[in-house]
Amino acid sequence: MMNGIWEYWNIGILACWNMGVLGTGGAPHATQHSTIPSFHASVLPLWSSAWPAGLTMLGLALAFAIVLLVASERLKVHVDPQIEQIYGALPHVECGACGFPGCGQYAKAVHKDAQLLGRCAPGGSAVAARIATILNIQLSGSGAPVRPIVRCRSHTEDRTFYAAYLGIASCTAANALSNAQACKFGCLDFGDCVRACKFGALRIVAGLSTVNYRKCTGCGACAKACPRNLIAMVPFHHDPMMTVGCNSNENGKTTRAMCQVGCIGCGLCAKQSNAFTVENNLARLDYAKYEPSGQNEAACNKCPTGAIVYRGVGAPAPRPAKARPAASSAASAPSTS
Secondary structure: OOHHHHHHHHHHHHHHOOOOOOOOOOOOOOOHHHHHHHHHHHHHHHHHHHHHHHHHHHHHHHHHHHHHHHHHHHOOOOOOHHHHHHHEEEOOOOOOOOOOOOOHHHHHHHHHHHHOOOOOEEEEEEEHHHHHHHHHHOOOOOOOOOEEOOOOOOOOOEEOOOOOOOOOOHHHHOOOOOOOOOOOOOOOOOOOHHHHHHOOOEEEEOOOOOOOOOOOOOOOOOHHHOOOOOOOEOOOOOOEEEOOOOOOOHHHHHHHHHHHHOOOOOOOOHHOOOHHHEEEEEEEOOOHHOOOOOHHHHHHHHOOOEEEEEEEOOOOOOOOOOOOOOOOOOOOOOOOO
């Protein structure tokens, strides 16, 4: 094989010589019989002087390769095989819902502290179970998925507006103005939460942020994006879940003037079920302890504004607000006989 390579090398050099590319000072187009001897006279000394340099370069390349090989082994960072297995079990959406920058950092953290198990909202209980198997531990069994609820149920036609907002189409920008809409607690409907969701699980429906729970992974990006903290992450022990669709702390009269379906803090729900309390003019439900019951259903039905609604897959449509009683006349007309 080497003989063949050497033969092709000589043929190439001879071709270059015959084209006038190489020469020794004589005529470039001399005949073949006269050029071959001068070819050997010029190339062989060149080869004799060049091979030591080539051999030196080969030796340097070999030395550098050995140095890099040794360095890669001596300086290699050891990764625990369990961490690699945990990382492989994660969904790799890099959402940050676990409280860490990415899945790699969470894998290292949960390997070091098993108390962090279950923080991967997109993976849910299935990923938590796989990680528990890798770590050879047993889950406590709580495992309720955490999902967002929008603490507002009013659509555009339910709200009062003092003026038309013509500024930047962003909830953060609109929230900086006090008169973007009458209610300073409700949804601003510019979709900051929609843009924050990587899974297309939110959309604006008639002026209200609405969650598609079939697509939602519970990463919490929408809750972080809302400037009014209107989206809360709650454990869904049941699906659908009963929720309070309001976040207003205004008194009942003010809320009624601003929103037709806002909570007025009347306390009727708390009288029907001890799962409800009223604080700062707002009904509150303990979602961690919520269980479907007749008392909770009665509380939902008694709500005069329909602020108690269901959220989740297959949730029924919100009940409309009850009509306000008509004002009685000041005096009855006298009867005639």
